[in-house]
Amino acid sequence: MASETHAVDEMFPAPRLLTLGLQHVLVMYAGAVAVPLIIGRALKLPPEDVAFLISADLFVCGLATFCQSFGFRGVGIRLPIMMGVTFASVGPMLSMAASPEIGILGIYGSVIAAGLFGILVAPFVSRLLPLFPPVVTGTIILVIGVSLMRVAINWAGGGLPTVTKVVDGTPGLFPNPAYAQPLGLAIAAFVLCAILALIRFGSGFVANIAVLLGIVAGAILSALLGLMHFDKVATASWFSLITPLHFGVPEFHLVPVVTMCIVMLVVMIESLGMFLALGDITGKPIAQADLTRGLRADGVGTLLGGLFNTFPYTSFSQNVGLVGVTGVKSRRVTVTGGAIMIVLGLLPKIAALVEAIPQPVLGGAGIVMFGMVAATGARILTGVDFRTNRFNLYVVAISIGFGMIPMVSPAFFHSLPDVLHPLLESGILMAAVASVALNVFFNGIGDAEEARAHSAAAAASAEHV
Template identity: 55%
Template sequence: MTTEQTVHPADQVPPGPQLFALGLQHVLVMYAGAIAVPLIIGGAIGLPKEEIAFLISADLFVTGIVSIIQSMGFWRFGARIPVMMGVTFASVPPMILFANDPNLGLPGIYGAVIGAGIVVLLIAPFISRMIRFFPPVVTGTVISVTGLALMPIGINWAAGGQPMVTRVVDGVRSRVPNPEYGSLEFLGLSILVLLIILAVTRFGRGFVSNIAVLIGLAGGFAITLFLGRVEFEGVAEASWFAVITPFHFGFPIFNIGAIFSMSIVMVIVMVETAGMLLAVGEMVDRPMDEKRMADGLRVDGLGSIIGGIFNTFPYVSYSQNVGLVGVTGVKSRWVCVMAGAIMIMLGLVPKLAVIAASIPIYVLGGAGIVMFGMVCATGIRILSKVDYAERGNLFIVGVSVVLGMIPVLSPTFYSHAPAFLAPITHSGIVMSAISAFMLNLYFSHLGGRKPGLPKTLNPLAETVAAGE
């Protein structure tokens, strides 16, 4: 037996050039999402352009650090599977409220983020023990809804942005239709990127097939560059190196109410992280047990503490990178360690960050359609292993999918709900997770029905191991 055969696929280290290319692929597919929250927060509170740029650099820097911790692992931190971490969108509504509070502002945000991170570190072991309540009918449903909830992002990318944009006329801000949304040029280039990815996947061999998404993005970028559609504005002005200084916006303000609100959001984020870790664990043949899940969930807390210190926000595993693992079939966690190193470099070298940000969003759209679709397909594959003769499983899937799609299909459905519930009601992933979890308890655990604890704490892992 060779040494390569004795090393678990998740622990194998690809050769240097392949490792860099595969890592860069992870960076490119998450880059737009990674910088979105700093742009949203900075714009919402009216920060000047240079401060928003600092927020972006800080986010990239911490994203790299936290992704390395999650994938490589040290002591009791890190699931040691290929996972990329990034700022969670679930934290945006409360953070905007904190930022616009004159008694809190950005220091109040960072105090809440650090405080919530400490709470996560304390409760991670307890959350990990709940894995027994996440059988395939629950995980498959949540992962399927995750893919469905992400699809509008990929669709909007392909169409060139958002269908509605903000216009300011005579000092009055209003939302108007985006005249360029769905431009045939945007759609054509997105489809071209999609076709390149499909062609490389079909006809490529070995390593070439594994970097199909990267080749598609590179091809789309080259074509848009040739057409003169790439804007390098800001590259010349950006510096080659800039240090991310802690507490750039002042020492954190630790407000109990803000910490409590952010802690609620982080519990929701932990549920999302648990689902993503379960999905990736199955993809790379390293199913989650209690210890590994707790180690992975602790990174949410540690990442938030680091984020609060270095002027950024709470962190969660990124779903689009889960889709990339499914597309490429590359199981090595060291690929995400390399991606984390690249993210750190982008954070420290603003000029490189500006160049990466120059990739047109509609080029990303072609890749987004593939990746987000693969997340949904992964959930469907898991659901195919479910025994629907078992009482309640159809109800769990049906009800949870509908509840999970409400925020996507009808964003104003919960407009009269209390504002503090927004992080829950505005997330289809969280709604489906809560629904599937509660319904599984109702049908499978209450009233004397308490299935025994499987060895891996994840019944799906035993199904896969049995080759069913």
């Protein structure tokens, strides 16, 4: 007699699959397109190239989701997971983007190397879980959110407070007269208030996509005010293939490669927590081999990202939270969501429309998105024992201090060799290294089973927007 189908493998009629899959896409869409927008604009790419980055990102989101949810031999945990670009990679990539020696080709080289690294080390990473108890993971996620907040604030201001100008043949930084104009600030505030109202008074599906609806409302207001232009949307084609190595042959630089491999390690540890939490939510036992396949899918997704002109990939926690909220546990739903993402990636008009959204609109949404990342870290830290273990206070305090150095004083390490700057200018990586080292120094290495339980509990609480 055939065994009963587990809820994870349940199949639904096509209309329901499409509806539930679209819901997963809408929940993650704002976060999925945020990273290519950040990096594309940091690289000062023309609008059509930024739009291409968005299309490539959506396309690889779908491919990576297939690898993770549908799976194939040795790859994919086969749980209801949506994959998207990790925010943990933004800080290091912004530093690389600012370096003329590295640039976009150096970024892609480091992403490809990180993907290969992830594939190779996947069987061993779960053994490192005791190095990442909640006091470490909570601190790292808190610093990620705080570090990214400056991006959201500058978005709300409509750009950067200073611009580079050449005066008498010499480049220099000058105040940006267009920065933080009242109309732009009003639009950012409108988007923020719209999102908060939807979260407060909306329910269910509406509350889940509050960020996306807030961005749509801000875009409509901007268009009515004449601040959103559709020239590039009109000229963009309806269909275009995503070609690999669109910007050229990737370049491999030692420090960026090492930096991105460290980011990959942090991302994989976070994924372990997501897998364990999702196993509890779906009632599916998670074995060591399952964790290895899931982590290997992170590496494959990141490798595909580097080859197809995008960035490192991880499991999106907001979609893990959506599984818990809706009670729909079937991985067929997220596979359908992955198919929808691939189709969206092949429609350049959609990407051009997203790229046309004014920065103040994204700023209002970014304050919510990145703030929720920081709040997730704080929530994880609420489960840490600070009362009887005073050492944990020092782990958090000093690690946050290290993480804030690049943001508070960008020139702090200017006297050190340039080759180290991509590493030292990432507050996220500095906080990660400091928190792991300090935790081992003060608390030693914990028990693996206890770390698994703590990581699953922390991930279950990490349902940020």
